[in-house]
Amino acid sequence: MSKGLVGRWKSMLGLSKERAGQDLSFELLFRSFREVIESNNRALEIITDMGEKLGGDYLFDIIYIKSAYSKLSDAVKRSMESFDALTRKKHLELHGVFDRIDQQIRQMVYSLHPARDEMVVFYEDITWDMARKVGGKNASLAELKNHLALRVPDAFVITTHAFDELITHNSLDTLIQSLENDAAVSESALTELRNLIMHAEIPPDLDAAIDSGIEKIKARCGERCFLAVRSSAEEEDGEFSFAGQFETVLNVPLEGKAVKDASKKVIASLFSPHSVAYQRQHGYHVGKLKMAVGCMVMVDAVSSGVMYSTAPNGDRDMLLINATWGLGKTVVEGQTDGDLYKVKKSTVPEIIEMKQGRKESMIVNLKEGGTDAVRTPEGMRGEPCLKRETALELSRLGVTLEKHSKRPQDIEWAVDKDERIYLLQSRPLRIQQDKEGEPGLSVPAKDSKHALMNNKGIAVQKGVGIGRVFILRQLDELENVPKGSVLVSKYDSSNFVRIMPYLSAIITDVGTPTSHMASLCREFRVPTIVNAADATQVLSHGQEVTVTVGDEENTTVYEGIVKELAGFVDAHSMQMEDIYEFRKKRYILRYISPLNLIDPFIDNFTTEGCKTLHDVLRFIHEKSVMELVDRARYGNALIKKHAAVKLDLPIPAGIIVIDIGGGLNLDARIDHASFEQLSSAPLRAIIKGMLYPGIWHADAVSLRVNDFLSSMMRMPDITSDVSDYVGYNVAVVSKEYVNLSLKFGYHFTMIDSYCSETARNNHIYFRFVGGATDITKRSRRIQLIADILKEYGFNLNTKGDLLIARLANVRKDDMEDMLDQMGRLIAYTRQLDAVLHDDSAVVRYAKNFLEGNYEF
Amino acid sequence: MQSYRIMVIDDEKIVGDMAKMSLEQEGYVVETFLNAEPALARLKEQKFDVVVTDYKMKGIDGMEVLRTVKGLYPETKVIMITAFANLDTAIEALRGDVHDFFPKPVKIKELKASIRRALGRQ
Missing domain, CATH: 3.30.470.20 (ATP-grasp fold, B domain)
Structure with a gap:
């Protein structure tokens, strides 16, 4: 385990010595949080809109892009300001990250071409606007390496700028230009030209640039590797393949002269008789076309x-x-x-x-x-x-x-x-178009009588997808989803992005068309339906289906492969992709919508990991929630400054409520409130669950002797940090928010939840740390909670007897149901570990709970 | 069967390119122009059934295109698109006997529907 991770766990457990100052008031804290959420929402709405408008269904122009982007960057900046206030500038480096992405986008939007006259460029540095400089073949491979993270060998490119330099340095330009006008160049003239290139002197700066490229490859791949030196002719949009027209030199030693000679050979092949003929046939002006050279590490x-x-x-x-x-x-x-x-x-x-x-x-x-x-x-x-x-x-x-x-x-x-x-x-690959299956822009309507699902849910991305249903019960099953599947899940999750490029379609029972996941589906053009109510019930695992999401937002799922529709798979917008201007303009989305920061528990969840504006927003959101969680935990010292009200409940939960805005409905300033007076939606839902008949077991289950001793032993490290308001549990609430810290016996539970009408803002963050009884039982209890939460679609992490679970982007009514279940779970597991005598009990009690049987 | 002719005038290449691709799929013959002068010259030698034009362009603007088209072929329908949509431009355009008026970005499906209406092929 890395040190960073240990540190993070410690800070989550409250074991870190460093504790941020407590001078930020809850009002200010919460206001900043709200501002972050609001700006983030605005930004995500703009991202969604841009994805739609640049998706091929709209005629758009640069004026739209400029105005949308200026709104977007404003929203992100505002979000960062509030974020700085919230975290007291804990993540200032985020500004640098934003500036870099912003600059890249502005260069594209305002066509600011930086003075790019490099003669040697490595694949990882190739960007959208360099296709002419590095040639079509290099540009597309670099794109696959950089954006799809596919395995492409290390490589550098000798650019078309270098080509120009080589030609002018050797005064070959007039000779080459003369080819343009000479319709019948003799073979001997071409041979002469190729000879001149082979013996050309390489300009000193190009010479040095190639040498340093070779050195860099040596440093990365070792002295013993070889290069493939390959042609990559400049071309605007890959209209013609030039397949087999030019020279390739394989297995070239990592040595200056060999690489330079091979490059010259490749460049000279631009003027071979058959290549010149090919260029003429395809309407190129011979003598105008330039050649870049790719130097790629040979695969053994x-x-x-x-x-x-x-x-x-x-x-x-x-x-x-x-x-x-x-x-x-x-x-x-x-x-x-x-x-x-x-x-x-x-x-x-x-x-x-x-x-x-x-x-x-x-x-x-x-x-x-x-x-x-x-x-x-x-x-x-x-x-x-x-x-x-x-x-x-x-x-x-x-x-x-x-x-x-x-x-x-x-x-x-x-x-x-x-x-x-x-x-x-x-x-x-140019293939003949099947006339019948000629793809159109709209998905044809089909008799929907035999459909498994018809017009259920909300269309997110239109298109046709054919594949086998994979019913996703738990997020950790994502690894097992076969490529080409139709993913059917209760909840949506941005975690799906890992497999999204391989999915034929996505259907979720709940979810919203503006979620992170939805914008990713548009980015990847995966036909997607959200909020389809009962897809996980109606469709069965392994069943072959055809999913159509049509023009009028009509959605249908047919059983089996519908032959008439098969021709429309992926057909949508396919031809728009052929338009160079369209691809170029759309390219800015690369820096806006993809999401690389997915799991807060993995190492790239850092400011450096942010590659797109979506990542920046995700980072801000996650860290803002964490900030609230941490502050609320240390909030006890602030209680005296705030209206602290004791919650009167029929169960001895001992909860103190601190209202920071609309969370309690009290007539006068009194020091206790009833359940009816709770107007905080999430707290109300949790308490409702805790009050569920039969769930709160009044009789303490007797602890066995060694459980008792073990509890004694563990007491200090669990309780030292938790509360100086001994005997009380604390809820910081507003109308739509709760941060509830509970300590029952030796279990420490924390729920942080935002529950509003806007599904995208909603989250549940659940943390459980628990003691008493021996480690085996503790881990069994964690296992039991994990099993239940997984079933509910939470994203989980467990470590020893610490469990962290998250759920986000859920509609308000589903949130309330879920929080109700969380309340029940808290009450149910309060003393459960004492009865978890063996592993089979875990399965049994989890099953009981899910079935609504709360007896021990 | 003779195909309908559509002309698209917009000073941004992407608009013409995308419109051409989408409308050709509907079986129309489409010609695109990046500014109005050559477009109007072409109109003098060839009648078009529908002219889709940007409102705000350097040199000759959309309103002038509209007047010229109507002067040459009163039955040709003109559809105006603009990035600077406001009520005044819309009213001015509609007064000038424009068939339809769309703010950009224009949903291609709606443009197609408008063209079908203009040609009376409901």
Whole structure:
């Protein structure tokens, strides 16, 4: 466990010596919190609106983008101001993070091109506006590496600016320009030009830049690695593939001269006779096109090849993999006798057919550099060169890439000895359009008589999704969701983002169209329905369904695969993606809507982890809740300054209520209040649960002797921090908020909840630390609480006898039901550990509780 | 069957590009222009059934486009779109016999519906 994590646990347990000062009044604290929440909401609404307006359904212009973004950045700034007040500037570094993202976005919105004339750029530094500089192939691979986090080997690019420098430095520009006007350039003139390039002098600054690129690769990957030096012609929007037109030099040693010679060879290939002919055929002005060069670390490939994410005959269900031993050159160049896999990709990929090739020869890397074709060793020829699992993993990658780019892809890949798949290239695959299945912009209406669900819920993202239903009961099952599934869940959660690119559709019982998750669904264009009431009941796990979310926000789920609709999967907006201007303008969303900060318990939940404005908002929200939680816990010292009212209840819960605005409905200034006078929605719901008939067991369950001793032993470390208002439990409330700290015996429970009409603001944060009895029983009790909360859809973390659970973005009535259950749970588990004599009791009592049987 | 001709004039390329793609899917013949001068020149040699024009453009603006179109082909319908929507511009546009008026961003589906109405193909 990292030190940071230990520190965090300690501070949550109140064990940290450092304690923030207590000078901030509750009124100010709470006002700042409200302001944070309100600004965050405004910002998220704008993000949602931008996602919709830039989604392909609207004609928009830069004026809209400018005005929306200026509102958005104002809202985020305001949120940061309130956040600073709330946390007393604890996270000032967030401003720097915001400024960086803001600057990136403004550059795009206002077309401020920084003076970018680098001659060598590493993939991780390639941004949206550099496609011309690094060439189409490099730009798209860098995008997959940087934004989809796919495994692309380390690489740097010698840019088109370097190309220009090389040409002018050697006075080749006039010669090249003359090609433009000369319709019939002789082969000998081209040969001459290529020779001049091969012998060109590299300008000193370019020379130094390449050397430093090589050094950087050495530092990262070691002296012993080699480079593939590959062409990447400048192109505006990838309209033409240039497949096989240019030179590639494989397995180049990490040594200046070798890399530079290889680069020159690649550049010279721009002027080969067949490449010049190709350029003419496709309407390029020969002599205008520029060449960037990619220098990518060679994969020590056991096998490699090509994958078509959609079979070229247009069969959308099928994917093809062509694989061979060693390097993929033979397959790429079509000299193929490799293995051919036909994979059905619609739901869980399934290998339909495998035609084994003879694979008589293979290309291997030579130790000193370069490659050689050798005879494939006897034993390997008859063997398939991909393991079944690897072939399936590769297929899933193909589906992801197709989904991401919204069109079929032609993918080059390699697998190393550890079965790691590397992506070497991905470009649009041109396939014939099936006339009948020609995708339109709207989803056709279909007879909905045989639908499993019809017009239930709220449409979040339209489209068609086909797949098997996966009913998600608990968040930790996300790992098990097969790609291509239709995810059906009771609650929505931004945790879904982990698997979102692989889902065919999402349906939730509760949820709102403006949640974090909903905006992510739009970003990933996953057809999504929220608030569908009983989808988890109506649909069954494993069932194959077709989900349609149509133009008029009509939503339908059909049983099985509806053939007429299959052609519309992913079709929506597909053609808009073909418009360069559209893609370019939409690109700013990359810096706005994706969410990288998901789980507050993992290490990237820091200011440095914030890559987008959505992340900044998420960070602010989470840390603001934590701030309230911490302050409310230390709030006892402030009680005397506030109206502290004792809550009169028929159970001996001993709760003191501190009202900071609208939480109590009292006529006069009195020192006690009844349940009826509680106007704090969340506290009222919790107390209602605690008062549920039969839940509060009056008789203390007898403690066994060693339980008693153990309690004695543990007492100091549990109680030292909790309360100087001994015997009382404290609730800080407003009309829509509660922070309730309870100490019953040796259990310490804390609930922090915001419960308002706006689902997005709502949260329940539940923390339980508990003592008495021995560690086994304590952990059994934690297990029991965890089992119950998981069933309710909470996001959980447990550590020893500390449990933290969160639930967010739930509608008010569902919140109240949930808080009622929490109240019952608090009362139920008050003395439960004393009866948890064995592990099976955990299951039994959890089941009892969920069924409403509260007897011991 | 002869296709209807639609002209789109907007000084931002993205608007014309997106409109062209969406409207061609409906079977229309679409021509786009980044400013009004060449558009009006083209109108003199070719009649269009619907002209979709930005309201505020450098040089010749949307209202002038409207007047010229109506002068040439009284039956051609003009749809005005603008990023600077306010009541005054809307009233001015509607007085000038404009078929429809949309603030940007324009929902493509609504634009298509408006064009269908303009052509009487409900």
